[in-house]
Amino acid sequence: MTDTLRALMGATALTAVALAAQAETITIATVNNGDMIRMQGLTSHFTDMHPDITVEWVTLEENVLRQNVTTDIATGGGQYDVITIGTYEVPIWGANGWLVALDDMGADYNVDDLLPAVRGGLTVDGHLYASPFYGESSMVMYRTDLMEAAGLEMPEAPTWEFIREAAAAMTDRDNEVYGICLRGKAGWGENMAFLSAMANSFGARWFDMDWRPQFDTEAWSNTLTFYLDLMTNYGPPGASNNGFNENLALFQTGKCGMWIDATVAASFVTNPTDSQVADHVGFALAPDNGLGRRGNWLWAWSLGIPASSDAQEAAKTFIAWATSSAYTELVAAEEGWANVPPGTRTSLYENQAYLDAAPFAEMTLRSMESADPTSPSVDPVPYTGVQFVAIPEFAGLATEVGQLFSAALAGQMSAEDALSQAQALATEEMEAAGY
Template identity: 45%
Template sequence: MPRKLALAAACLLLATAGCSGAGSTGSSGGDSADNTITALMVGNPQMEDIQKLTADNFTKQTGITVKFTILPENELRDKVTQDVANQGGQYDVATVGAYEVPIWAKNGWLHELSTQAQADSAYDSADLLKPMVDSLTGEDGKMYAAPFYGESSFLMYNKELFAAKGLTMPEHPTWAQVADFAAKLDDKGKGVAGICLRGLPGWGELFAPLTTVVNTYGGTWFEKDWTPKVNSPEFTQATQFYVDLLKKHGQSGAPQSGFTECLNTFGQGKAAMWYDATSAAGTLEDAKASKVAGKVGYVYAPVNKTEYSGWLWTWAWAMPKTTKKADAAWKFISWATSKDYEKLVGEKLGWSRVPSGKRTSTYSIPEYKESAKAFADITLGSIEHADPTNPGLQPRPALGVQFVGIPEFADLGTKVSQEVSAAIAGSNTVDKALADGQKQAEDVAKKYK
């Protein structure tokens, strides 16, 4: 485990007291000027879009300059956890997710945003989708981050490749059907994989899709009484299926493939299917960024024993308690998550690229409905059917579809993902990976039993 990731995980574990260490100065972040704020964000297309639009719009309107730092998902989590947990104060705003926010709110590391959101009638906080707000709400019932975009997961497929083979994709496919399609569509000679799936280590990379497969196969990380089930038959069967599918019919370089790599692979027409975040559709339908625009079909997340299996996630803007520029930070957050910002993206960059999945009103915009007609309804349906309280076949001890909502999961999930990724690469076995994972899960469970 990399030293930085280990430090980040250790900091996250301190549920009541902050982490101390180098850089723990408590000073305000970034530039000392009142009209400059620092922002740390994940390197997804929606974040790259806001970086392009901020200077000519937000800064021009408010006089507030935003200094952005963009990092890949795993590095972002490492960096933001260190800064927030250490009370480093380097950033005024940061993108965090549904996993971190309730934990960090409980620790007192984030500003609550409900007060500002509800006081600003133009912001229209009632328009925010309830599943997204709920995922960002602390034990006190207040919202501690504002959703930038929301997502579930679904299966994307290349309609031209399916038609060429005379194959028809059902709206609710099973994983067995997906594996059969992948075998028929895999064409290594033409550089086309049957399917693209994440194999990159990380609890939020590999285990985001894989945990949903575990759920629908009847597995779980922990039972209601915190009994660990990482090496159970159901968890093992789901993981072996996932690993075998990738090894037989997945993309080249699968152990190094995360969301971004699969987006590029599928978007270049190099994979027949891709199971991942619903938020990917906006980029895939942008002809300037994708070779498969207009050629993609979208269906619900594949299942085995459950009716639905999509995850629930939001990348959201949070304000660390260490910022000394809370007013400027809220102005940026409220702009970035507003109806006006969605309109700006649509008009300047294309309506399919609107950061959707967070506001009810988005799905009433005529231009958005037209550009997103291939995926908008199924995205909303997937979000509505995702159930973080009951995502599988048995009661759970903590919230979360594709994660377990406890501080220790970041470390546990990442460690197990490293071993599963090694199994995809052929240097480990699933049985060994999950046997080791079971021991680590047993150590976690001792705290909660």
């Protein structure tokens, strides 16, 4: 080895040590779903571009993530520099001053490319407080082979009655095939996300215009009774423990005839690497009851920066990378266009390569555009939000209600008792909060 080479290697080593010493660490809290796990796997591309930033991940189950992040940001704990949050939290936390405004993300970010419905849900007083990583609605995913074997044809816009008929026809318990898989795990973002959206299509609502809880109405009784009947007769065993990830695994292994859930799941059920039924999946709009509302929601998992973070500029640099069009192209190059994060940018739905690779793209966009957070149910409501109510009290209240409905699904109480207790809980909560 020459003296010159030794000197060069020594200088390189010293530079690496110096960079490591100067590197700023950001801690990112995220949910344990496929798109977020994929992002973690691609982090080296970011750190190669930004050797002065070190990234540490905290990956949690959805309910645990929400609890940890909410506690940390409400107390100003400063544990995280980037947090994965949804369309429910962002407007409330942004208005409270708990989040850093993302008004200067750079020209390459192209904020005007964000889908209007998604951008609007993350904006307070003209300021963007989180950047969408992926957006979603909900829709029907179904086995085309089982539907054909049952002698049925899925309409593009099915009714709930058709869903029940198809679930009955596709159920084959002897072979562990269940006609329908739906969320049963308790949580405001788990079973209550699904049931709140479903209730809208039955004409139910959380509150009337005077903020009086509505669980004692016929519309809510019809919603919960129909759901329990559907799942008891045609759903998988142990459904009260199943959330998004559990139902995804059931569908991918051929155990679900239909699954009504987040549109983002479409790339996972059609990916032959992960899904045993990838070649036999069709898509339809979320069901309705002929009342003018479908049971589909509107959501975006987004990345935000707590005001308590001491690494805000580094956090902003990461968010600009992870939610950019360039990141989308990186995923396309590594995993294929069908696997890019959907539902955030207009340009993605103008990209023919994506449209050709993703048979679910059009249905996803239609579902997102048809959800109306300002008028989610048949009757007027005093709140915004399709599968949630955009008030601070909702998360705690809906989690308690979700526990009641999950218990009813487990056979521990009747629908009538669950609704009666939900009405009492909601009434007490709203009175205590001054509504």
